[in-house]
Amino acid sequence: MTRRSSAPLLLALAAGVSPAAGARADETRANETRADETREEVPSTIAVLCAPGDRFGLRVVAELESLGFRVELLDPAAEPVSRASLEASARQAGAIAAIRAIPSGRGVEVWIADRVTGKTVLREMASRAGDGGAEELDDAALALRVVELLRASLLEASLPEPPPGELPATPEIREKLRVPAPSALADAPAPAHPQPAPAHAQELHVSLAPGVLLSPGGLGAAVSADLGLAWMPSEHVGVVAFAAIPLTSARHERPDLSVDLSALLVGGGVRFTPRARRWAPSADLGLAALSLRTAGLVAGADATTGESSAVTVAPFTRLGLAFAVTPWLRLRADVLTGAIVQGVSVQIEGNEIATWGRPFLLSSAGVYIRWF
Known part of the structure; x- marks a missing residue:
């Protein structure tokens, strides 16, 4: 009895498996690409990094949602805050910006990674000590200041020569934060010469x-x-x-x-x-x-x-x-x-x-x- 080589069979199995595996890999890559494209098509997403149940983080989310933004909540776990990690979180969520607040000696330290202007803003905001009602009110006021800080950062996109960023300031972003287009400032008439103060009336x-x-x-x-x-x-x-x-x-x-x-x-x-x-x-x-x-x-x-x-x-x-x-x-x-x-x-x-x-x-x- 002649012993046949197993090489042709192994080659045949390999040939039969390779097309299916390649198809599945291509499909996976296509799905990831479509997911990334879908995320990039939602320009009004803001990533908020906070622990589950964090009261201040939820206040920030409420303020952003009241402006019509889509908010992506991310758990930073024990990851140290840095510009690189914040920008990576924003890209991961397909967001135009990422916000993270950490406790400080005077209140909270707010980090904002703005992909539209390409910069990271760091600001310490003092809180007010008091009873529970006062702390809740203070959280709401601080959350509003965080949103205003984001708006102030995005306002730089309205400059005639805006800073280079990863993402453009889309009309949707401008509408939500009322950010004027650079052309609106460039075409604005020059301010008139200041008028002298009126003379003292007799x-x-x-x-x-x-x-x-x-x-x-x-x-x-x-x-x-x-x-x-x-x-x-x-x-x-x-x-x-x-x-x-x-x-x-x-x-x-x-x-x-x-x-x-x-x-x-x-x-x-x-x-x-x-x-x-x-x-x-x-x-x-x-x-x-x-x-x-x-x-x-x-x-x-x-x-x-x-x-x-x-x-x-x-x-x-x-x-x-x-x-x-x-x-x-x-x-x-x-x-x-x-x-x-x-x-x-x-x-x-x-x-x-x-x-x-x-x-x-x-x-x-x-x-x-x-x-x-």
């Missing part, structure tokens, strides 16, 4: 304030009504005018005589004030005209009366402070001081009874109304 103020007029020299104080007008053509300098109308007289009284003096002041000058704020101080310098009238009575068997008048001028300074109740109404207090060079001498029968005007002081407080 203002006219009217004031009404009761006041007290007094001067050392033997006569008492008198009550007056202080009417004022201020025109401010600029923010810091203006012109003022005022009139102090006497309501009572300054009196000097003794058993044998009495003397009354009434003083009408009319003046004008320049006002200086700093930048208008709620509290606004001011300083006025000017010249005042004074109309003085005296009336005296000498008691006794031969009672006599007498009157006299005089007009003079005197320089004055006035310091004021206004408090803005509304843009149109202010409360204001002023102190005006001046001096008549020679002073006024009140005499009866050649005898000096009192003096007035070296110096004089008018203090008032009232309302200050903006007319326009």
Whole structure:
């Protein structure tokens, strides 16, 4: 009996198996290619790396899904965080970006691998300590900041010369994150030259304030009504005018005589004030005209009366402070001081009874109304 060689049989089996195995291998490669192509056709996928049940990671997922993104959850296990591992996870999920957050001493450390701009963003976000409700609220706020950080990274794709990345910023991505196309910025008109700040509007103020007029020299104080007008053509300098109308007289009284003096002041000058704020101080310098009238009575068997008048001028300074109740109404207090060079001498029968005007002081407080 002749022994036949087994080589032809082995060759035949090999020939029969090779086509089937090759077909299955080709089919497997085709399926993987189709899977990769399918993943690349979903440009709105974001990979989020977090442990199962991680509360903060789920918050990030919820924020992304609310924007219409498809989220791929990946378990990083014990893999250390790095740019290379994060980019690999994004490619594995067919995602445009991968996000991973790890606890830090102050809160969380967020890593974002952005395949559209080709860069990795690292940011530490501080959290707030508190009760359970506060921590839950803080997780939601931090998750929103993570999404905004991703959006800020993707915004670089809108630059006229965007950074090179692995994936283009598709219209779908631009719509979801409202990222403008580079051409939109390139074709945008150049910003106009900045306009100068508007000039200070001219203002006219009217004031009404009761006041007290007094001067050392033997006569008492008198009550007056202080009417004022201020025109401010600029923010810091203006012109003022005022009139102090006497309501009572300054009196000097003794058993044998009495003397009354009434003083009408009319003046004008320049006002200086700093930048208008709620509290606004001011300083006025000017010249005042004074109309003085005296009336005296000498008691006794031969009672006599007498009157006299005089007009003079005197320089004055006035310091004021206004408090803005509304843009149109202010409360204001002023102190005006001046001096008549020679002073006024009140005499009866050649005898000096009192003096007035070296110096004089008018203090008032009232309302200050903006007319326009």
